[in-house]
Amino acid sequence: MRSISLIFRSVVKPFIFISALSLGVQGFAQEVPALQAEEAATADAAPAEAAAAPSKGDPAAGAAIYKQKCTSCHAIDRAVVGPALKGMSERHDEQWLIKWIRNSQALVASGDPAAVKVFEEYNKVVMTPFPELTDDDIVNIIAYVQTEGDKPAAPAGGAAAGAEGAVSGDSGEVSNFMLGGLILVVLITLLVILVLNRVIKTLDRVILQKKGIAVEEDGVVSTKETAYEKIRRLSKNKKLVFFTILLVVILLGSWGWKAMWNTGVHQGYQPEQPIKYSHQLHAGTLKIDCQYCHTGAYKSKNATIPSLNVCMNCHNYVQATDKYNGEISPEIMKIYKALDYNPDTKEYGPNQKPIQWVRIHNLPDFAYFNHSQHVSVAGIECQQCHGPIQTMEEVYQYSPLTMKWCINCHREHDVNTEGNGYYDKVVEVHDLLKQGKKVTPAVLGGLECGKCHY
Amino acid sequence: MQALLKLCTTKGSMLVMNKLRIFSAALIAVAGSAVVSSCGGDKQNPGLEFARNMYDPIAYNPDQPNKNFANGQTAQLPPSGTTPVGYDKVDEYPNTNEGYLAASNNLVNPLTRNKQNLTEGKNLYLHMCSQCHGPQGNGDGTIVALEKFPPPPSYSKGNSSRGGAMKDLTDGKIFHTITYGLNLMGPHRAQLDPTERWKIVMYVKELQKLQ
Numbered sequence: 311m312r313s314i315s316l317i318f319r320s321v322v323k324p325f326i327f328i329s330a331l332s333l334g335v336q337g338f339a340q341e342v343p344a345l346q347a348e349e350a351a352t353a354d355a356a357p358a359e360a361a362a363a364p365s366k367g368d369p370a371a372g373a374a375i376y377k378q379k380c381t382s383c384h385a386i387d388r389a390v391v392g393p394a395l396k397g398m399s400e401r402h403d404e405q406w407l408i409k410w411i412r413n414s415q416a417l418v419a420s421g422d423p424a425a426v427k428v429f430e431e432y433n434k435v436v437m438t439p440f441p442e443l444t445d446d447d448i449v450n451i452i453a454y455v456q457t458e459g460d461k462p463a464a465p466a467g468g469a470a471a472g473a474e475g476a477v478s479g480d481s482g483e484v485s486n487f488m489l490g491g492l493i494l495v496v497l498i499t500l501l502v503i504l505v506l507n508r509v510i511k512t513l514d515r516v517i518l519q520k521k522g523i524a525v526e527e528d529g530v531v532s533t534k535e536t537a538y539e540k541i542r543r544l545s546k547n548k549k550l551v552f553f554t555i556l557l558v559v560i561l562l563g564s565w566g567w568k569a570m571w572n573t574g575v576h577q578g579y580q581p582e583q584p585i586k587y588s589h590q591l592h593a594g595t596l597k598i599d600c601q602y603c604h605t606g607a608y609k610s611k612n613a614t615i616p617s618l619n620v621c622m623n624c625h626n627y628v629q630a631t632d633k634y635n636g637e638i639s640p641e642i643m644k645i646y647k648a649l650d651y652n653p654d655t656k657e658y659g660p661n662q663k664p665i666q667w668v669r670i671h672n673l674p675d676f677a678y679f680n681h682s683q684h685v686s687v688a689g690i691e692c693q694q695c696h697g698p699i700q701t702m703e704e705v706y707q708y709s710p711l712t713m714k715w716c717i718n719c720h721r722e723h724d725v726n727t728e729g730n731g732y733y734d735k736v737v738e739v740h741d742l743l744k745q746g747k748k749v750t751p752a753v754l755g756g757l758e759c760g761k762c763h764y
Numbered sequence: 765m766q767a768l769l770k771l772c773t774t775k776g777s778m779l780v781m782n783k784l785r786i787f788s789a790a791l792i793a794v795a796g797s798a799v800v801s802s803c804g805g806d807k808q809n810p811g812l813e814f815a816r817n818m819y820d821p822i823a824y825n826p827d828q829p830n831k832n833f834a835n836g837q838t839a840q841l842p843p844s845g846t847t848p849v850g851y852d853k854v855d856e857y858p859n860t861n862e863g864y865l866a867a868s869n870n871l872v873n874p875l876t877r878n879k880q881n882l883t884e885g886k887n888l889y890l891h892m893c894s895q896c897h898g899p900q901g902n903g904d905g906t907i908v909a910l911e912k913f914p915p916p917p918s919y920s921k922g923n924s925s926r927g928g929a930m931k932d933l934t935d936g937k938i939f940h941t942i943t944y945g946l947n948l949m950g951p952h953r954a955q956l957d958p959t960e961r962w963k964i965v966m967y968v969k970e971l972q973k974l975q
Contacts, residue, residue, distance in 0.1 A: 381914035381915065382914045391947040436925060436927070439927070579811070580808070581807070599891040599892070599895070602892055605955045612827075615827055619950070619951070623945075623949075623950030664837060666829070675818065
């Protein structure tokens with residue numbers, strides 16, 4: 311019995327020690343990336359300050375006009391709707407550019423060979439005429455494009471991507487370091503427990519010997535008896551048997567209780583998806599409405615997972631190249647690959663495949679659920695069932711989707727019948743009842759075809 | 765240890781000690797089982813299931829793979845030459861400049877301009893368009909403000925890349941642009957049925973009048 315209390319004591323102390331230590335390690339791990347992000351931010355700022363000096367015109371004034379008028383169709387170093395603007399001053403002289411930007415169609419109509427060539431090359435897409443721009447404005451834009459074009463390819467972006475990579479790499483290392491550290495701590499504590507046990511035993515023996523009590527040597531008994539005999543001896547120890555049974559019962563009981571209550575409940579299910587799509591970015595930061603992609607939620611039973619053409623509404627332009635050293639983001643590349651889309655020629659190939667997302671919310675087939683009834687008629691926010699979706703980097707099942715969960719909400723939710731066409735009939739019938747008038751099956755919809763001819 | 769042994773010699777205190785031990789051992793057992801049972805959180809796995817066949821649908825869901833079709837999908841495109849009920853005929857006004865001008869000349873908003881249609885148009889506009897075009901149609905939506913996407917021209921002040929001022933765009937031109945997209949704007953006919961598009965056109969006509 312002495313050993314049980316001993317074990318209890320020797321277990322509790324290291325347990326507290328380990329938890330305190332692991333908390334400390336975690337705190338440290340959180341501090342490290344924050345520090346490095348700060349360093350990266352200061353490193354970023356440096357090259358941005360060292361911008362090239364203007365060559366001709368005022369690039370700062372040009373930048374304002376450029377952002378307002380040109381960016382819907384042009385980028386500096388890649389073709390968007392129109393050609394990449396980098397190096398346009400080398401391709402055409404300034405007078406030609408002024409004429410072209412002010413009214414490109416007039417220039418094409420006049421038969422200018424360079425103008426006709428550009429017009430043909432870009433599928434005869436007409437460039438917006440800008441008669442309101444003065445010569446000075448256009449010279450400023452040209453100066454801005456020149457200074458931007460002279461900058462080495464995405465220097466700030468590259469640095470940022472590098473720093474980000476370092477940070478993410480570190481966080482991986484930190485977690486490995488943490489795990490290794492924890493294992494080490496556990497091993498050391500086990501060792502300490504063993505050594506302490508030995509020390510205590512020897513000390514006990516010394517004290518007992520001093521008192522003049524004869525010491526029974528443990529080793530003598532145990533070496534004589536076989537393993538079978540030892541088990542038999544231990545099984546006669548009622549306290550030990552009681553503790554073992556208690557432990558087993560509690561373990562099995564709690565495991566069984568948990569398992570039975572959670573059968574078929576997928577709460578917290580967070581499977582890995584084929585594309586690392588972040589709701590936190592799209593719905594949280596960019597504030598794209600849920601309906602933009604999940605169009606069906608407002609008008610059909612299913613909320614609909616968007617097909618890739620919806621992604622392409624933005625990602626024909628957005629490629630997150632600044633985060634990947636000038637390369638297209640590998641996650642966006644997955645969209646292009648599935649659509650057999652060539653980002654350089656902007657053409658779709660024939661080998662198109664859908665992305666197979668992993669279904670998270672899976673209501674059993676024997677339960678009917680209609681999204682539009684809840685979203686459009688009841689006016690429930692998506693977040694009420696799906697949780698703080700705008701903060702989820704990876705989506706998980708927030709609600710249990712159990713029958714109890716459904717019923718509790720149906721018991722408590724207030725029905726708003728005012729200005730809600732869905733409830734007009736119900737309210738009408740209740741008014742009739744209140745007035746003491748006759749209510750026929752026809753009033754309750756008893757003449758609908760489907761009531762008999764289903 | 766010595767004091768402990770001494771205590772154990774008297775019977776009364778032995779009972780106290782036993783109670784203490786039973787209690788502490790039970791505590792360890794509860795704590796241990798709590799630790800063990802809380803470690804089962806595998807997020808990749810939906811967990812235990814009973815009678816899975818009652819969960820799976822007998823009919824195919826639209827987003828399920830389906831080996832009965834050549835391309836392995838349940839969701840199929842309508843056969844060529846057919847128009848699903850409630851959808852528009854795509855070939856009538858094709859995605860060309862001619863189609864655009866024809867739409868401008870021939871199409872008029874079929875919906876009556878009333879409060880309900882305008883409110884629905886506004887809601888649809890705010891949900892489907894305002895991320896780029898901005899709540900007032902000035903081309904300053906949230907995505908544009910964060911410089912993730914270039915700004916579209918303002919409905920009231922900008923110029924159209926197909927000529928003319930944005931505020932002079934006709935019903936048909938706006939409808940054609942929502943249907944097929946233009947420049948960086950993608951086609952939205954898959955996300956919005958014709959009635960919804962006409963409601964948005966009605967609201968955009970209001971935004972064109974802003975100063």
